[in-house]
Amino acid sequence: MNLTFYKYQGTGNDFVMVDNRSSTFNKKDIKLISKLCDRNFGIGADGVILIENDTTFDFKMIYFNADGSETFCGNGGRCTVAFAKQLGIITNSTNFIAVDGPHFAEIENDIVSLKMIDVEDVQVNDTSVFAYTGTQHHVEMVDKLDNYPVFENGKKIRNSYSAPGSNVNFVEQINNTTFRVRTYEKGVENETLACGTGVTAVAIAMHKTNKTKSNLISLPVEGGNLEVSFSEENGVYKNVFLKGPATFVFTGEIQI
Numbered sequence: 001m002n003l004t005f006y007k008y009q010g011t012g013n014d015f016v017m018v019d020n021r022s023s024t025f026n027k028k029d030i031k032l033i034s035k036l037c038d039r040n041f042g043i044g045a046d047g048v049i050l051i052e053n054d055t056t057f058d059f060k061m062i063y064f065n066a067d068g069s070e071t072f073c074g075n076g077g078r079c080t081v082a083f084a085k086q087l088g089i090i091t092n093s094t095n096f097i098a099v100d101g102p103h104f105a106e107i108e109n110d111i112v113s114l115k116m117i118d119v120e121d122v123q124v125n126d127t128s129v130f131a132y133t134g135t136q137h138h139v140e141m142v143d144k145l146d147n148y149p150v151f152e153n154g155k156k157i158r159n160s161y162s163a164p165g166s167n168v169n170f171v172e173q174i175n176n177t178t179f180r181v182r183t184y185e186k187g188v189e190n191e192t193l194a195c196g197t198g199v200t201a202v203a204i205a206m207h208k209t210n211k212t213k214s215n216l217i218s219l220p221v222e223g224g225n226l227e228v229s230f231s232e233e234n235g236v237y238k239n240v241f242l243k244g245p246a247t248f249v250f251t252g253e254i255q256i
Helices: 030-037 074-086 150-160 196-208
Strands: 002-010 013-019 047-052 060-065 093-098 101-108 111-115 122-124 129-132 136-141 167-175 178-185 190-192 216-221 224-233 236-245 247-255
Touching: 002 074, 013 074, 030 047, 047 074, 060 074, 074 093, 074 101, 074 111, 074 196, 074 236, 074 247, 122 196, 129 196, 136 150, 136 196, 150 167, 150 178, 150 190, 167 196, 178 196, 196 216, 196 224, 196 236
Parallel strands: 013 047, 060 093, 136 167, 178 216
Antiparallel strands: 002 013, 002 247, 047 060, 093 101, 101 111, 111 236, 122 129, 129 136, 167 178, 178 190, 216 224, 224 236
């Protein structure tokens, strides 16, 4: 059987996209998901994303990490919006459903602005911040991010959390509204070039700990630049938007 796929990337966070409105993709086949993501023996990606029909929303987004675990992905969500537009499901705006709930998004050219979930519980610890922004995120400020051992320390911190673990974001402040980020992602078990839920957690953490007073944060990542905006009321972060490019790379078929 041949599987038609589309490859998208958002600031270097890359995904295998599948139009599963006919429900032919076996979502329980973890080996297949991992094979598609394998950069040596498959297509190569940080995750697999399915678009499916939904009776209430424009479409349903289903995201799998490279190890087959299901979660939400911010850059994946933005790429899914661009994919839905390519398929003709939407035009310039959409309301879709994902594992963490409903999302609104707008797309203009290759720039997608995605509304994230409200964030209520931001846990400030001695040297880190923890927040759930669609998936679990540990945020820690460091010096000299260029030379920081992201893989080694990220893996150690990721496994210090109880199952399912946590993504780990290392942050260096550039100025009052700009924070550079490198992320170790669970499920990929490596550093990725970008993480949308990660930079969202970073922006909120920096505001929560008074590193910034701004509600519009620039976040350079290894694969480009992302932007997060929000409003805050009594410690609850609402109207959280993740904005950045979502780019079609290529399409093809693979035998499965």
